[in-house]
Amino acid sequence: AELEALPQVDYEKVNEAKTALLRKVYANKGQETMQSQAYHDFVAANAEWLMPYAAFSVLRDLNGTCDFSQWGEFAEYRVRKVDAFTAAHVDEVNFYCWEQFLLDAQLHEAVAYAHKRGVALKGDLPIGVSRQSVDAWQHPDLFHLDSQAGAPPDAFAVDGQNWGFPTYNWEKMAEDGFGWWKARMRKMAEYFDAFRIDHILGFFRIWE
Numbered sequence: 001a002e003l004e005a006l007p008q009v010d011y012e013k014v015n016e017a018k019t020a021l022l023r024k025v026y027a028n029k030g031q032e033t034m035q036s037q038a039y040h041d042f043v044a045a046n047a048e049w050l051m052p053y054a055a056f057s058v059l060r061d062l063n064g065t066c067d068f069s070q071w072g073e074f075a076e077y078r079v080r081k082v083d084a085f086t087a088a089h090v091d092e093v094n095f096y097c098w099e100q101f102l103l104d105a106q107l108h109e110a111v112a113y114a115h116k117r118g119v120a121l122k123g124d125l126p127i128g129v130s131r132q133s134v135d136a137w138q139h140p141d142l143f144h145l146d147s148q149a150g151a152p153p154d155a156f157a158v159d160g161q162n163w164g165f166p167t168y169n170w171e172k173m174a175e176d177g178f179g180w181w182k183a184r185m186r187k188m189a190e191y192f193d194a195f196r197i198d199h200i201l202g203f204f205r206i207w208e
Contacts, residue, residue, distance in 0.1 A: 022099060030098050042101045049134075049183070054096035055082050056134040058089050066132045077138045107191050123192030125185075127202030128165035135180075141172050142180055147208050160207075167208050 003014055033039055043050060059074055060066045069075050074085065086093050114121055128149055129135050136143055143166040151161040173180060188195060197203075 023095065026095050026098055030094070033101070034094060034098060038105075039098075039101050042104060043097060046100075046104075046187075049187075050097055050100060051086060051093075052077070052082065052138045053100070053134050054093040055086050055089075056137055057096045058092045059085070061092070066130075068132065068137045077140070111191055120193040121191065122194045122196055123188050125188065125195045125197045127197065127199055127206075128163060131164070131166045136166065139180060142169055143167070144169055144208070149202075150207050152207050167206055 003010065003017060056066075056068075059068070059071055063071050074081065111121060129143075131143070131145055136145060145166045147167045148162055149165055149167050150163050151157065153160040185195070
């Protein structure tokens, strides 16, 4: 009632309230859900991105920032070190895996409902990712983290624009046949019938 009475949405307070409620549900029902075959199948099928994401989320919470350069010994992603951290923080890591499982199930349910009624879904694929994202933490070699993308001066912005996100190291991405992009699109294809790429020119040229 307090949040709904505000003249504008306070996203941080809403997120805090939802997270507090989710943690109560997790405490009461989490173990029951995580014992299901559907949950085990989800974790196995998505482990490549899910476990780093969950570890990233816990480290973000513990450090009070998603700026991983401030995470001390975890500033650089090292598989063995992150695996050891995950093993030492099983309950916190499981919370984020459980949350993603529920989100995935709900989105699949919504997709099935739409498709049954002849509705196609189009998903948004932004060209940039945050420099303080799990992608940049796990795969720093795929990005130029010392650069920022933007746009030159034009009629919309006389001083140009600095969007803040890093540019891509296309040469490095090409070494494995653009596996990062393929994995990203493969996951999106589970939910969406078409993609809107914002913006497509970013694949061919970008102001750095």
